[in-house]
Amino acid sequence: MAAQLQLLRLSHVNALVDGYRRSLDHLGGTLGMQVNMEIPAREGDDTDACLLSLGDVIFELFAPRQRAERGQGRLLALYGGHYLGAEFQVPDLDAARSVCRSRNVRIIRDDGYAFFTYPGACSGISWEIFDGDWHSPPHGGTAGDVVTNPDWTPIHTAAYWRDEHPLGVVGLARLGVAVADLDAALEGFQSLTGAAEIDRPSRPEAKAIDLQVGDTVFELLAPAGDGPLAEWLTRYREGVRSTVFRVHDLDRVERFAADRGIDLVPGDASDAWAFSPEQSLDLRFEFTE
Numbered sequence: 248m249a250a251q252l253q254l255l256r257l258s259h260v261n262a263l264v265d266g267y268r269r270s271l272d273h274l275g276g277t278l279g280m281q282v283n284m285e286i287p288a289r290e291g292d293d294t295d296a297c298l299l300s301l302g303d304v305i306f307e308l309f310a311p312r313q314r315a316e317r318g319q320g321r322l323l324a325l326y327g328g329h330y331l332g333a334e335f336q337v338p339d340l341d342a343a344r345s346v347c348r349s350r351n352v353r354i355i356r357d358d359g360y361a362f363f364t365y366p367g368a369c370s371g372i373s374w375e376i377f378d379g380d381w382h383s384p385p386h387g388g389t390a391g392d393v394v395t396n397p398d399w400t401p402i403h404t405a406a407y408w409r410d411e412h413p414l415g416v417v418g419l420a421r422l423g424v425a426v427a428d429l430d431a432a433l434e435g436f437q438s439l440t441g442a443a444e445i446d447r448p449s450r451p452e453a454k455a456i457d458l459q460v461g462d463t464v465f466e467l468l469a470p471a472g473d474g475p476l477a478e479w480l481t482r483y484r485e486g487v488r489s490t491v492f493r494v495h496d497l498d499r500v501e502r503f504a505a506d507r508g509i510d511l512v513p514g515d516a517s518d519a520w521a522f523s524p525e526q527s528l529d530l531r532f533e534f535t536e
Contacts, residue, residue, distance in 0.1 A: 257461060330488070333374065417493040452474040
């Protein structure tokens with residue numbers, strides 16, 4: 248068997264948004280995320296970025312300054328806001344590049360310290376591969392009470408997110424991935440990442456398989472018929488559909504949404520709520536106990 252990517256820890260979820268300051272104000276203000284670090288566009292680039300946290304989950308937002316014929320500006324023009332993929336820590340960056348070459352997985356961008364894979368190689372997910380960890384020193388996070396990255400805002404504790412933040416976030420339950428063919432997606436995930444199948448949960452409108460990828464559960468969701476999931480696939484094609492957070496109490500999520508004028512819609516599981524994506528930059532945030 249060909250070598251596989253050794254994905255260890257989810258560093259962050261990557262998302263494309265329309266309008267940098269508007270998105271930052273909405274996620275940091277209305278949704279109560281913590282803004283960890285702003286990343287101004289580099290010379291010759293027209294995309295602003297930042298890192299934000301909700302609970303122990305870090306998001307990197309990419310906000311092209313204009314729609315374009317290529318790159319992220321083209322994706323914004325085609326699809327609007329959506330999740331691009333996920334950055335994972337690996338033990339060896341060069342070894343990960345070799346795996347991609349041996350499997351003909353195209354690298355669409357390589358910054359030297361990290362690289363991105365072609366989304367079509369794995370159910371629409373662009374893997375960002377990095378041999379560091381944004382949760383820990385020296386790249387990000389804290390060591391005790393000391394901020395280890397001078398550009399990084401101190402991270403709230405798990406107790407704060409669970410007990411003090413109005414959402415009562417406990418952690419990430421899973422990442423939902425919409426796929427057209429469940430068996431083909433399973434084969435692709437397992438072939439590239441060695442993901443272990445851990446469950447086949449019942450979902451109201453989908454056939455589902457839960458996979459363990461490093462420290463993170465990915466739930467593959469294929470439509471069982473017409474409905475919101477099938478409509479999502481028609482609009483976006485395959486890819487990360489949702490981030491699903493485990494919360495202490497769903498009643499707190501309902502109060503949070505009501506206080507901020509956010510509509511709740513059913514999640515992909517029968518025991519989950521989702522913020523209306525139209526009110527969340529077209530990103531789907533779900534919550535379950």
